[in-house]
Amino acid sequence: MIHLILTACLVTQPGACGPILLPQGQADDMKSCQNGADRISRNWLSDHPELAGQATTCLPADKLPTLKLDQIAPGVFVHLGETRQLEDSDSGQIANLGVVVGDLSVAVIDAGVSRIQGQMLYAALRQITDKPISHLILTHMHPDHVLGASVFAEAGAQIWGHHALPNSLTFRQDRYLENLARLYSPQAMIGTRVVLPDHAVRDVAQIDLGGRVLSLIPARTAHTDNDLMVRDDREQVLFAGDLVFRDLTPVVDGSLTGWLDWHRLPPSPMPRLIVPGHGPVAQDWESAIGPQRAFLVALADATRAQIAAGKPMSAAVPQIAQDLAPFEPGWNAFAPTVARDATAAFKELEWE
Numbered sequence: 001m002i003h004l005i006l007t008a009c010l011v012t013q014p015g016a017c018g019p020i021l022l023p024q025g026q027a028d029d030m031k032s033c034q035n036g037a038d039r040i041s042r043n044w045l046s047d048h049p050e051l052a053g054q055a056t057t058c059l060p061a062d063k064l065p066t067l068k069l070d071q072i073a074p075g076v077f078v079h080l081g082e083t084r085q086l087e088d089s090d091s092g093q094i095a096n097l098g099v100v101v102g103d104l105s106v107a108v109i110d111a112g113v114s115r116i117q118g119q120m121l122y123a124a125l126r127q128i129t130d131k132p133i134s135h136l137i138l139t140h141m142h143p144d145h146v147l148g149a150s151v152f153a154e155a156g157a158q159i160w161g162h163h164a165l166p167n168s169l170t171f172r173q174d175r176y177l178e179n180l181a182r183l184y185s186p187q188a189m190i191g192t193r194v195v196l197p198d199h200a201v202r203d204v205a206q207i208d209l210g211g212r213v214l215s216l217i218p219a220r221t222a223h224t225d226n227d228l229m230v231r232d233d234r235e236q237v238l239f240a241g242d243l244v245f246r247d248l249t250p251v252v253d254g255s256l257t258g259w260l261d262w263h264r265l266p267p268s269p270m271p272r273l274i275v276p277g278h279g280p281v282a283q284d285w286e287s288a289i290g291p292q293r294a295f296l297v298a299l300a301d302a303t304r305a306q307i308a309a310g311k312p313m314s315a316a317v318p319q320i321a322q323d324l325a326p327f328e329p330g331w332n333a334f335a336p337t338v339a340r341d342a343t344a345a346f347k348e349l350e351w352e
């Protein structure tokens, strides 16, 4: 399989250029790729007025930059992100991403932080299989999970997300894109745009990849207000998204009490493997959620104690952070995340 790459530059910053992989240009041989290159690039650029095309090239899959994918069960692959916060990462490639290969088609679970990372996942997938990519499932709105979506949409994938995802992501998208361009450079984010789901999941939904069914399981407000889990019924692998953090300090951006409630309802049937949104794959439920639950319970307790003592938020937040300090070993990005979590917890719990 041969892939079409367009080098495109920002109109406002002509020196800032990057490779755009155009899945529409995928071809069986070099000549067919080259024959379609001009037309496909022009079409794509007409929908991206912020970019100017510079050149096109056709490359075999093994010449493309890829992400590392590990096979954790037959036909189930995971890319493990760096367990850092966006601010501490050079690339923003911090989220775990998944690929599930059925008999007829492929589903991708989360798309990464940028068009470039989405392309690297696409290229890694194309080294495994040529089957069509029928579905991209977004586990929640956070930018490290969703911003690589456009390449999969262009490859023909239907995009699925929690029913609350479109509103919540639309509301935040400008801030996400501005922050990431500032953190990593406009060039690193070239071609990146938000793509909203085609399908909103309100109740458990099932998708069929041919001999392989994935269940999409929406949660009530917890890590965010739009968390969606994906279960591979064949191998009993649960992609938990950011409902499960391991090694990276959990971020509360939805509801602390809602997230604690979520811990009280273990999945049924019990999965054999749990893929968290961040951190290593877990082999049992208690190792997946135990440390995170202990942290969140302590966060709620420390916050309620400050509120009961009548402290204002400005005094309570540093005290909560200090109370939680014993939990720090084993959690990356602890201090900055706890300060954010304490603020979110205080705002939520002061109204109890």
Ligand SMILES: [Zn+2]
Pocket (backbone or CB within 6 Å): 140, 142, 223, 242, 277
């Ligand atoms: Zn998240």
